[in-house]
Every structure is written in structure tokens, then in C-alpha cells.
Amino acid sequence: MHKDEKERKKRRDRYLVLILVGLALAAGRIASVTSREGDTAFLSANDRSRWCTVAALVEDGSYAIDRFTEIYGEKRNRRPWYSIDMVRHRGADGKLHYYSSKPPLFPTMVAGVYYAVRTGSGLTLTDQPIYAARVVLALVNLPLLGLFFVTMIASIDRLSASMWARQAMSLATIFGTMAIPFSMTLNNHLVAVACTSLVVWIYLFASDKSYSSVEDRSTKVRLEWYALAGLAAAFTAANELPALSMLVLWFALFAKVDSRSIAPFLGGALIVAAGFFGTNWLAHQSLRPAYAHRGVGAMVAELGVQPETPSVDAVQAALFAKKAIAVNSEVSVEPSDEENRWLVRSNDDQLFALLRGSSNEWTLSHWDDWYEYPGSYWQTGHRRGVDIGEPSRWVYFFNMTIGSYGIFSLTPIWLLLPMGFANGLGYVPSNERRFTLAVLIASITCIAFYLARPMIDRNYGGVSCCFRWVLWFTPLWLATIASVIDRLAMRPRGRGIFIAMLVISIFSMSMALNSPWQSPWIYKFWSFLGWIAG
Template sequence: MMHRDEQARDRRYGRYLVLILVGLAMAAGRIAVVTSREGDTAFLSANDRSRWATVASLVEDGSYEIDELIEIRGAKENRRPWYSIDMVRHRGNDGKLHYYSSKPPLLATVVAGVAKGVYFCTGLTLTKQPIYATRLILFFFNIPILALFFATSIANIERLTRSNWSRHCLSLGVIFGTMLFPFAMTLNNHLVAAAFTSLVVWIYMFASEKNDEHVGDVSVFVPKHWYGIAGFAAAFTAANELPALSMCVFWFFLFRWIDKRSVLPFIGGAAIVVIAFFGTNWIAHKSLRPAYAHRGVGAAIEELGTMPELPAIEAIADVLMSNKIISGGSKLELEESDEPSRWLVRSSDDQLFALIRNDSGRWSLSYWDDWYEYPGSYWKEGRRRGVDVGEPSRLVYLFNMLIGSYGIFSLTPMWFLVPGALYMGLFHGPHDYRRYSMAVIIASVVCLLFYLARPTIDRNYGGVSCCFRWVLWFTPLWIASIAPVVDHMAQTWRRRGIFIALLAFSVFSVSTALNTPWQSPWIYQFWSFLGWIGG
């Protein structure tokens, strides 16, 4: 006969399953009708178009170059449905200049595998059927990723709480209360990073619980391959969200503290991602640095001395020929650069160099390494618009980042519980959970300071999106942090009411972005309507 606790647990699991299926069905429904504003593709923004162009090029041409894709014309005059502002330009394997996505190529390479499978099964290609092929690929990629996030996050809640009320309310929060849900209808890195973070949290909580019973600091419950999966998931999160590298390091030590056997499997799992990340980047760009890191000048070639005016083009040619960089038949062109005191030197065989003048009037010649500066680039000074201009005031940026128009707390009021929950986590619960809380505190602060310290051009709240999307990968970390607090709030009706209100307002924000995540937050739109900020 089944024990009463087992019956209650089975009923909870049944409710969880229903919630998950409803959430997945809603996401699948949105994917089934997702269409661009112009109605000729299922791409929703420059951000996802950049990745889709790479996916299509890999599947149909076997290349990371997207030149042909961005020139495709739509039904409307002058409409280029594949064109994106998230592009870079540099010399390819053939020695000519080509356009590429500015996004790290690993995720697009993985999605290209799914796209290849869709092609083999249906014959649909992204260039010929940009609506239906896109929707199928999104379904087979995003829905399993979203299911992973739902299942592991709810499993973490089940492990960290005791009250059925808190479990059910937090489960609703996981499904409908975070700004991650709108991103399920578009190709992006945030959903992937959050899902794999949730998987690491689940493995950590599982391993911590099992290691309460051990012999000689050696776990007898957790198979080593789980630590390998944790290392892979932590590294894959960092591959999709660079600031998550800090948490990846913390995960290594957190697992090491609970089980010494985790070291080698964790490193092995992470190594797979490291090799794949840098390998695909090298194949795509012949560089170990991601495309977005190429924003300046490369290695120095030679000092040209001090002179009041621009050096003669003949003198520059002599320097390049003497260093055997260009041939005698090459011709050079000198162009003004977007950056002050810098000029672009271009050879007839598409080699690029930077002519630089320092404050003392000395001239030098270096290799060109600004992949974002090309004809028509959106990122040139004076071309950026709206939030992409960048917020000059760090104080204003911090305000809007936390409780303002793009606020972490104002858009998802559930997160108001996070600071107190993390503080309480330092002093309550098992040592493993306390160490976890400390790691999440440090990672959260480091991440926020990282974005706050960025130059003006990068202080843009993540561009036009429904939230401050760069911290979405923290979602499962913060859910696990507030779980014990919500469990405590379940003890009185007043506290329950407070959490329900926070959850309701969080769901409200999510509902405003169900049409597309690539829109300004509802608070930003409302403040623009009131005239408080520029529209």
C-alpha cells in the first residue's frame, strides 16, 4: 500500500507535469505563429537574424560567411529580411572581405545541426521557407531547452521547500513569472544559458543532499558522470553568457567541497565546451577571440615618426612592402575612420591597416582589427539610435538596471526577495547551501558591476528588449535562493498575500512581452508616453 507522503508527492508531481505541459504548449503556440513585422520571415529582430543567417549559411553553403544571405531581397522594395546590425567584417579564407555574425558561432553551429535534420526530414530550407522552416527549428530546439529549464527548476523547488503552497506558487513563477518565457519564441542565447544553469543547480542540490551520508569524504551515491554533466552545463552557460564564467569557476569549487571525485569529471565536461567554443570560433574567424572582441587595432607594424600632417600614401606603401606585407603591385587607399586620430589603410587585395597618430604627433602603422567598422555599419558614431546610443551616466544606468525602465526588480517584483534571501542563505541551512548563497551573491554583484563598468556604447540595457536580458541566466539561481524564504512566507496569510502580489505583477510583465521579446519594456514604453524619457 502506498504511504500517505508518497501519495501527496505523486499528486504534486502530477500538478507539476500539468503546469509544465501548459507552459510548453503556450510556448509552442507562440512559435507556431511567430512572424516578422513585415510577414516574410519568422525572424523577430536583428539579434536573431544574425544567428539565423549563420545557421542558413552553414546548412546550405557550409560556410560561416553571410554575404549572400544579407543581400537577399524580400517582396517589398529595398527590404532585406536577412540583414542585421549584429555583423562584423574581416578577411576570409579566400583573402577577401566577408560579413559574419558578431555572435559566438558555437550556438549557431548547434542549431545548424537541428536545421539539417529538419531539411532531411521535410526538405524545408531557411532561405526558401523562412517562415515554416524557422518555426520547425525553433520547436525542435527551444521547446526541449525550455522543458529542461522548467523541469530542473521545479525539481530544485521540490527539494528546497516543505510547504505545498510555496511549491505550487514558485512553480507558477517558474512557468509564467520570469522574463525568460518570452524568449522561447526566438533564437537566442539567454534561454539556453538559463536552462543549463538550472541543470547545474539541480545536480548540485542533488549531490549535496546525497553527500549527507558519506564515508571518508568519498560519495557513495552520486555517479561521477553527473559531475561531468555539471561541468559541461556550467561551461556551456559561460559560452552563451560571458559573465557566467565567474559562476563556472565557483561551481568547480562548490562541487569540489562536496565531493573530491568531482574534479576530473567536471574539468572533462567543461573541456568539451572549451574546445568546441574556441574551435568553432577559429573555423569561423581564424581567431580565438570572439568577433565582438575585435574592436580596435591589431599588432603594430612600424613607427613612422613625428610629422604635422598625414604621411604620404607612398611612404606607407614602402613600409608595408619593406615588411613584405603587400606586393609591389598593390595599391593603397586611405579612408577616415570612425575613431579620432585613426585612419583606415586598405590595399587592393583587401588587406586592412590602421594609421594612428598619438597625442605627441607620432604616427604608427598597425594591422586593422576593428571588425565593426565597415561601410553602412550601424555601430559607427552618429548612426546608433535609442538605447543603443548608450547611457552616459552610470548612476542613471544603475537606477534603470535595478528599479527603472529596464529594472530587474521593477519588471520581475519576485526578485525583491532575492537580496534578503541570499543574505539569510549565508547563515541558515546546510553548509553546502551557505556556500552556494555566497557564490550567487558574488556572481550577481560581479555581473552587475561588469555591466556598470562598460564604456558608454555598451551601456544600452541589452538593446531593444523586454528586460535587462543579460541577467536572465541568473533566473534559476535566484529561484533556488528565494525558495526557503517563500516557504517561510507560506506560514501566514499576510505573507502569502505579499508573495501572490509580487508573482502577479511579475506575470503581468511577462504577458506584455508575449508578442515578441524584442521590444522595449512596458515601463519604458509607458514612461515614453508620459514624456519622461525619449521614445
């Protein structure tokens, strides 16, 4: 065996051991995951929302989750399936129902896994919400985690020059990010991490082929790889809306590497788009995701300029005139959560919005705020803690970067990103330079997007072990800092700096092994010191 081949085999053996250890750690957490009350394997409202959809599809053949939100546990006042992450709107049967607010594509796919588990073992989520959920989690999340580990380490092996850098980056991949904590719960973030890592690997693979083919030492990349890249990039965006920015950039990057990639990449992306909008239509009879329904629909009638709120009789007459309600229907007018808006409800649960304009002109529109319903957590006065939202964008930026939910404070290896961007935009091959520029653009775009959100959305991702909305950047950022680790590996001091960063990153990860749905350890410590109120 050639010396280089022996060295590669040694590296693969080391990688395999690390990957198996990481998967074993995740499997152990999945095998023991239990809610705080001990009656399910659901850890938060976030994953309960998805579990409701999964169970409803298989057990009821519907996306409506009403039955599951009303299941009571051994403690009569506890509903173990209930979630705040749900919406209410009229279903295909003409009646109001509750639905998960999460995009239905991924839960629909998980439902297929649950169907196989129920058929093969007889386990059901409603009867065995601990063990059935653990089996489904293992079958869904362990392959996703494995995909991230394998493709990311393969990418690092291409990008890193020294053995020390490869080993250090492999440790960072497996233990230095929040991927393992999010493997014990049903969520969109692990999916996005795994899919992004797959696209990174395909891009690096295609880039190497393009350079080699110039020298006539390699064949062209098969078109199936480009289709897979398009599918994975689009599926990332289907699970993380801001990743749409990176989807567009991925298209441009692959087109530049190989013009043959355009059609298969678009084909893969279109498959995901069809699934995303198709399942959304099946669930909600709307192409817009549930979280986009926070206002009013089409106008029904104009009531003209009036100095005071129109009477119930006037509202009812206007709806009668437009045949929006039956002749024998009666309506009531209720206060709404929004200023200058009232909820109009008929006795058969038809919903309309009574709106006052700036010049006291009044109109009636169809109701389209799926988050405003009796008992909704998302109404003003009901939200608590971080869900109230951060009023100051400067404070929000501080905490999302170096503060209590900090990208850099919780995972210090990302402090190397500025150097990574500088290296990647310097004198390097053009494909690598374009990749670095794309990651930089996407990073800035997404951070700006989160900062620009209204106060209700400036909540750090809710109660979570990190600023989870950027977790899908993990493979992109690991690839970006690979060149920096090579430089640090040249000197003992550089190696020591990275080890210190990695140790703190691993510490943050380990603090979240009970559940990713808990406040970061920095937030808890600052609360203990009294620096954070409440």
C-alpha cells in the first residue's frame, strides 16, 4: 500500500471513531429523553407542535391537531401535547380547527417514519408517547446527525492541510457545535445543518473536479450530484426561511463551477418547492405558510366615514348585503389584539375584521390572523420572558453576538470567522473565493434580517440553548475557518488559542445536553448575578 494511501486510511479510521462516539452520545440522549414531567419524550412547545402533526396525520389522517391538544395526562391539569406554537383557522370541512404553526413538509416526512414504526411494532404516539417518540427520533435524527458528521469531516479533509488542523476541526464538528443537543428533539435546525453540510461537500467536490479536469486528470461530475445539491439547498430553505438567500447564492456558485449544473440544480430545488407548497395547501388550503397569516384578507365591504365604531346592526347589514353570511346569522363585535381592528364573529363562526382607517373610514375584511384566538399565547399580555421581545435593536445585536445568547460568546471558535473571511477573499482559488464571499453575504443578510424584525420576533429564538436561528450556518462557518486553523496549527501558541476556544465551545454544548430548549448557560449565570431581571 502506498504511503499516502496508508495515511488516508489512518485518518479515516480516526474520523470513524470520532463519528461513532458522537453518534453514540446522541443515541444515548435520545434513548433517555423525557419531558420534565416524565410523561412524554417531548421537550418543549416547539417540538410538541410538530409531534402533534405527525400523530394527527398517521392516527387521524388529518393535519388538524385539536384532539391532541385536549389529551390530559395523569395530572388532570396538565395537557402533555398542548403547544403554544399553533394557529387556528377554518379547515376544509368549514369548521375552525387548530394546526401546528410549523411548515408541514418536514413533519409530513416524519409521519412516514412514524407510520412504518406503528405498522411494524404496534407502538403509537398517543399510547406510548415516550418510547414511540424515541424510536422515531432515533430513525430520523441519527441519520441526519451522521450525514452532518460524515460530509463535514470529508469537507474538512479537503480544506485542511495539516494533520493537527484536521483532527482539531473534526473535534469541533462533532463536539464544538450545538448539533448534538438538537438531535434529541424534533426540530428543523438539525435538518438544515445536515443538508447545508451536504451541499458544502458537493460544492467542494465539484470544485476539485473542475480544477482537475482542466489538467485532464478527472472526469466531469455526474449531474445527479447537482440535483442532490439543489434538493438539499432548497430543503434547507424550506426549514429555515432566511436560508433562501443562500439557496440563490448556491445556484450561482454551482453555475460558475459547471454550467451543466443549472438544470439539475433547479430540478432538485423544484421538487422541494412542490413538496413545501403542496403540503402547505393540504394542511391549510393556502400556499402561504401559517406564520405568514398575521393580518387580514380581502376586503368584503366598505362602511364609509363614521365618527364612531359602526353598530353591530350596521356591520351585520353590510355582511348580509355582500352575502358574506347567511340571512339568519347574527354577529358580534369583539376587541382585537391590534389597534384600530375589531373581530367580527357570526354565530356559525365566520370571522371578519372591522378596520378603522386614518380618516375614520371603516371597512370589513376577511379575518386572516391565525394567531389571534381565545387563549392564544401570542396575544399582547400573554407572552412572557424572552417572548415579549427585545425593544432595543442595539441590545438585541449585543446579546445575539457576544451577550447572553451570543454566537461568539457561546461558541468562541466562531471568533475566527473574520480571519477566515479575510483569508478566503485573499489569494486563493477563485471557487474558494466565491464560496467565502457567498457565506459572508448570507451571514450579513441573515443577521440584518433578524435585527430588522418587529419587536415580537426579536426574542432570540425563544427559550433555547443558543441563538438557534443561525445554527444552519454551522457547516458554512466551519468551512470558512478551516484555513485559519491551518495557520494556528503552525505554532504552539496558535494551537493553544484554538484549544481554549474549542474547550469553551464544548462546554456550552455539554451544558445543553439535558435539553436544547433551555436558556444558555451565560443567560443563567447572568441571571444568578442579578445582571438580568426576571
